[in-house]
């Protein structure tokens with residue numbers, strides 16, 4: 001066996017162990033006092049969680065911020081307030097389970113407010129069209145999440161309205177870990193058949209409500225496709241858990257199985 005092959009095998013075998021060791025070291029570092037003040041000021045959600053989950057979340061924030069890069073656009077300067085406020089919401093989705101910290105994600109791009117994207121797509125007639133859209137967040141399969149700071153900040157402060165752009169975009173990241181975003185993330189604790197049945201029934205229900213313009217707990221945007229449904233349902237699961245539990249108990253239980261937490265018990 002050549003030296004190159006041996007080093008390649010060594011790299012493949014030891015890289016995860018090395019990363020695990022590094023993360024353990026990072027988690028044991030003290031959580032900076034100034035970061036605690038940011039949580040107090042911007043993330044009231046943190047204080048509704050039980051103490052052991054607060055501790056776990058702080059450790060996840062330390063790792064997340066050590067591994068991911070933030071970039072500011074349109075004049076916004078990245079500072080700890082932006083990093084900690086966004087990381088604390090993104091890491092909510094990682095509690096209580098083995099996580100690789102959004103392994104595909106490398107960068108978070110932050111705009112001051114809603115931003116315009118230009119995408120090219122083929123329309124129903126097969127013609128290439130340029131689409132301009134105004135967005136508060138976007139999740140890319142190739143390693144980045146784009147966020148409006150205004151929306152990420154307001155979403156953290158108003159934690160009971162069932163709308164949270166950071167939870168939404170990072171739910172897409174979890175979904176994209178499987179390759180395609182289709183509302184079926186890696187299911188470690190759930191029965192996949194049950195998950196598919198409950199989520200597709202609930203998606204269809206929301207689609208009907210959206211068509212008839214009926215009121216619904218989940219935003220009608222979730223009726224766009226199964227990936228958007230999972231992201232929208234994740235926002236409501238964390239921010240309006242009691243309402244979801246009473247109106248959509250099966251959906252709540254599937255998400256509880258997936259996220260390994262039960263926010264309806266937290267307040």
Ligand SMILES: [Zn+2]
Pocket residue numbers: 168172227228231
């Ligand atoms: Zn989305």
